[in-house]
Amino acid sequence: MSPTMGESGRPLYEELGLLAAEYDRVVELMGREPTDPELVMFSLMWSEHCSYKHSKPLLKGFPTTGPRVVMGPGENAGAVDVGDGLAIVFKVESHNHPSAVEPFEGAATGVGGIVRDIIAVGAKPIALLDSLRFGTLDSQRSRFLFRRAVEGIGHYGNCIGIPNVGGEVQFDERYEDSCLVNAMCVGVVPHDKILSCAARGLGNRLVLIGNRTGRDGIGGASVLASAELGDDDADKRPSVQVGDPFTERKLMDLCQALNDANLLVALQDLGAAGLTSAASEMASRGGVGLAIDLDRVPLREQGMAPGEVLVSESQERMLAIVEPAKMDAVVEMARRHELDATDIGEVTDTGELEALWRGEEVVRIPSLYLTDDVPFYEVPRDAAPAEQPIDLADVPEPADLAATWRELMGDPNIASKRWVFEQYDQLVGANTMRRPGGDAGVVRIPGTTRAIAVTLDCAEWHTELDPYAGGMASVLEAARNVACTGAVPIAATDCLNYPNPDKGSTGWRLAESIRGMADALTAIDAPIVSGNVSLYNESPRGPIYPTPVVGVVGLLDDASTSMGIAFGDEGDAVLIIGYGDARVDASRYLGRCAGCPPTPDPAADAALLRLLAKCAAARLLTSAHDVSEGGVAVAIAESAMAGCIGAEVAIDAGRRADEAMFGEGGGRVVASCDPADVDAIAAHAGDGVAVTVIGTVGGDDVAIDAGGSTARLSLRDLAAVWEGSIPAALEAR
Numbered sequence: 001m002s003p004t005m006g007e008s009g010r011p012l013y014e015e016l017g018l019l020a021a022e023y024d025r026v027v028e029l030m031g032r033e034p035t036d037p038e039l040v041m042f043s044l045m046w047s048e049h050c051s052y053k054h055s056k057p058l059l060k061g062f063p064t065t066g067p068r069v070v071m072g073p074g075e076n077a078g079a080v081d082v083g084d085g086l087a088i089v090f091k092v093e094s095h096n097h098p099s100a101v102e103p104f105e106g107a108a109t110g111v112g113g114i115v116r117d118i119i120a121v122g123a124k125p126i127a128l129l130d131s132l133r134f135g136t137l138d139s140q141r142s143r144f145l146f147r148r149a150v151e152g153i154g155h156y157g158n159c160i161g162i163p164n165v166g167g168e169v170q171f172d173e174r175y176e177d178s179c180l181v182n183a184m185c186v187g188v189v190p191h192d193k194i195l196s197c198a199a200r201g202l203g204n205r206l207v208l209i210g211n212r213t214g215r216d217g218i219g220g221a222s223v224l225a226s227a228e229l230g231d232d233d234a235d236k237r238p239s240v241q242v243g244d245p246f247t248e249r250k251l252m253d254l255c256q257a258l259n260d261a262n263l264l265v266a267l268q269d270l271g272a273a274g275l276t277s278a279a280s281e282m283a284s285r286g287g288v289g290l291a292i293d294l295d296r297v298p299l300r301e302q303g304m305a306p307g308e309v310l311v312s313e314s315q316e317r318m319l320a321i322v323e324p325a326k327m328d329a330v331v332e333m334a335r336r337h338e339l340d341a342t343d344i345g346e347v348t349d350t351g352e353l354e355a356l357w358r359g360e361e362v363v364r365i366p367s368l369y370l371t372d373d374v375p376f377y378e379v380p381r382d383a384a385p386a387e388q389p390i391d392l393a394d395v396p397e398p399a400d401l402a403a404t405w406r407e408l409m410g411d412p413n414i415a416s417k418r419w420v421f422e423q424y425d426q427l428v429g430a431n432t433m434r435r436p437g438g439d440a441g442v443v444r445i446p447g448t449t450r451a452i453a454v455t456l457d458c459a460e461w462h463t464e465l466d467p468y469a470g471g472m473a474s475v476l477e478a479a480r481n482v483a484c485t486g487a488v489p490i491a492a493t494d495c496l497n498y499p500n501p502d503k504g505s506t507g508w509r510l511a512e513s514i515r516g517m518a519d520a521l522t523a524i525d526a527p528i529v530s531g532n533v534s535l536y537n538e539s540p541r542g543p544i545y546p547t548p549v550v551g552v553v554g555l556l557d558d559a560s561t562s563m564g565i566a567f568g569d570e571g572d573a574v575l576i577i578g579y580g581d582a583r584v585d586a587s588r589y590l591g592r593c594a595g596c597p598p599t600p601d602p603a604a605d606a607a608l609l610r611l612l613a614k615c616a617a618a619r620l621l622t623s624a625h626d627v628s629e630g631g632v633a634v635a636i637a638e639s640a641m642a643g644c645i646g647a648e649v650a651i652d653a654g655r656r657a658d659e660a661m662f663g664e665g666g667g668r669v670v671a672s673c674d675p676a677d678v679d680a681i682a683a684h685a686g687d688g689v690a691v692t693v694i695g696t697v698g699g700d701d702v703a704i705d706a707g708g709s710t711a712r713l714s715l716r717d718l719a720a721v722w723e724g725s726i727p728a729a730l731e732a733r
Helices: 020-030 036-045 096-101 103-120 140-160 220-224 233-239 245-260 274-286 306-311 324-336 367-371 401-409 460-465 467-483 506-524 602-617 631-643 657-662 675-685 715-731
Strands: 069-071 078-083 086-094 124-134 164-171 180-190 205-210 266-269 289-293 317-322 340-348 352-357 360-366 432-434 441-444 451-457 488-497 528-534 547-556 573-579 623-626 647-651 667-673 691-697 701-706 709-714
Touching: 020 036, 020 367, 036 274, 036 306, 036 360, 036 367, 069 086, 078 488, 078 528, 086 103, 086 451, 086 488, 086 547, 096 103, 096 140, 096 180, 103 124, 103 140, 103 180, 103 245, 103 266, 103 317, 124 140, 124 245, 124 441, 124 451, 124 547, 140 164, 140 180, 140 245, 140 715, 164 441, 164 451, 180 451, 180 488, 180 547, 205 245, 205 289, 205 324, 245 317, 245 324, 266 274, 274 289, 274 306, 274 317, 274 352, 274 367, 306 352, 306 360, 317 324, 324 340, 352 367, 360 367, 401 631, 401 657, 401 709, 401 715, 451 467, 460 467, 460 506, 460 547, 467 488, 467 506, 467 547, 467 602, 467 623, 467 667, 488 506, 488 602, 506 547, 506 602, 573 602, 573 647, 573 675, 602 667, 602 675, 623 631, 631 647, 631 657, 631 667, 631 701, 631 715, 657 701, 667 675, 675 691, 701 715, 709 715
Parallel strands: 086 528, 124 164, 289 352, 488 528, 647 701
Antiparallel strands: 069 078, 078 086, 086 180, 124 180, 205 317, 205 340, 266 317, 289 340, 352 360, 432 441, 441 451, 451 547, 488 547, 573 667, 573 691, 623 667, 647 691, 701 709
16 A cells, blocks of 8 residues: 655655655554554654654753652653742743744744643743844844744733743844744642643543634644744744633633642643644553544534644643543533533543544554654764864954943843833732843742742853853853852753754754753753753754753742842942853854853852852842853943942953953853952852952942953943843834
8 A cells, every 4th residue: 555645746744744764664553554644643743843853862861850859851841849848840942933934923822832831730830931032133034023022922921921030032143044932931839739741540531621623733843843944934824823812811720720629630731733742642651542532622613624633733722631520520610711621532541542533433543652652863973173262363452442342232132131021021920029131030939938040041152162061051151140149050941942953063063062061950950850852943044053042940048038130339349259261252242153162160160159049148249140241341231230330340351351351251250249248258158169359339330440451431321322222223124
């Protein structure tokens, strides 16, 4: 028997994204040709987006266990213990390709999807973050994508009532055709209310909750998320899901109520591949079978085929396992929340996923074939040529350090992101303690005196040039951001955004950056508990940078000890705490991805993180701010603007004043404190962390002396450039 042919005249499996060898493997497993609905299911479950078939072998290198880990990778989200019988649940995911095709809906439904992952674990969402990367703002396309994606995130998040407390935004021409939209959600749940996605209980009912099923999003996992973008992007718009945040809010409340009433056995989000993915993962995770009657699935559109019902990615839907005796209570509670709860099948002991359509069996697949028998591939490990350090003699010395500093503050990658985060509700829920604009968001854990600090970060230029060191740098910068609030980093999540792993040196960069991340995470004792991989982020014009976005969660035992980045009182001492020499290589000052950035020292960073936590707990520091893009000069300027007070500082000029001021690298923090507390801070540091007083807070100017070369700018001038850069770039065209 020959395979079914598609409309193009090619085999249907090829149109659906399966390789010939993969199709042959399906036939071998099944012992027969698959039905058309079965073939569609295999194509999606074996897609890169759903199976991680190129990255899963590499992900085994991450540390995933620890004394605080309650739920690690493999479920909808990870969970860590934070005391008082509570767990913090979190995860970050990508919605890159949909956002490049339809930015508003792509970004909005990215928020909706990550929120449902948190709901599926039984948690109440308490915070959102987003990591965004677009082309440069002199591009009309990138301005459009940027505006609309931010609008989509704001619209969805604001409607469902979850505060957006942080994130990052970067602009680079390498993201012109393949923008990145990564969304992170954090929730809280009592340990005894954590839900698994594992189906269990012979005869228990399979219940579809939430929106009706339509054709929106069909094929999204294979059409968009597992392929490179090209000139036919507009043709892919039907594959982008359409969100309904008001229904999501009702769904959030309903799932919380069902869990509180102990009415659920298991719960799973319907995301990529829809009912197929949710049902197969629930069945395989629980070691059971599921029998589905597709005629019972509430439809939004007439004439849908069984394959469409099985793989629709219509939003705001959850799949639950419910004991028969509790069905009436579930349906009644859903009715009160103005949502459908429909019995569409049952748990069986066959280990198979079965589906009936108009009384006839159209699907019978052992669930493990869809989830565990995916063909996995070793990525090529072709290393890129070693980079050469930047020769400082080839970098022109600025004639005016102050003018260079001012110009750097206006770089959209350094400038204020207020235009973005003011479109988000940051305070809804009344638990936000530190809002966007600092190093990390701080959110009170409801009902306790504790708080968490959360952030997203990445060192993509570093990862391009030296993937092992760049992977470490991405983890350590995120950890420093959290530590600058006084929190102790306790766990992490990641979203690995990379180009085609079979091309060039991408596979090597992916493997090496994961190795670097793993070593850094081990050094700071922050295991990975959840994550996401997004490959094929490239277009005919070229690939994105390897972009391993890292989300870190830190714990503050006493919420009142949290710190911000703002300088405080006149006369306070300004300090640099940490290690490392500044270099212009791959810095924003250099303005290009070139050279050899300094390799991080995870052990030294771990010591710095411990010191910051000790000093915060002892209330010795007024402020702390990570030194990253733009170097010491930018960190000092940002702390001064945040506190509306200037500073006079002097630093060692090193090899050259501009490098000392604007160079990047190492694990360094600009901090401030009462001068009387400097000795106590140094005592806590011991011999492990350098603590250097470099100046004093005060005045209306920010001035830096680097070995006799001085730059001075007024706070008013700095703020005008820093705050006005992105709005001006968007409004001028």
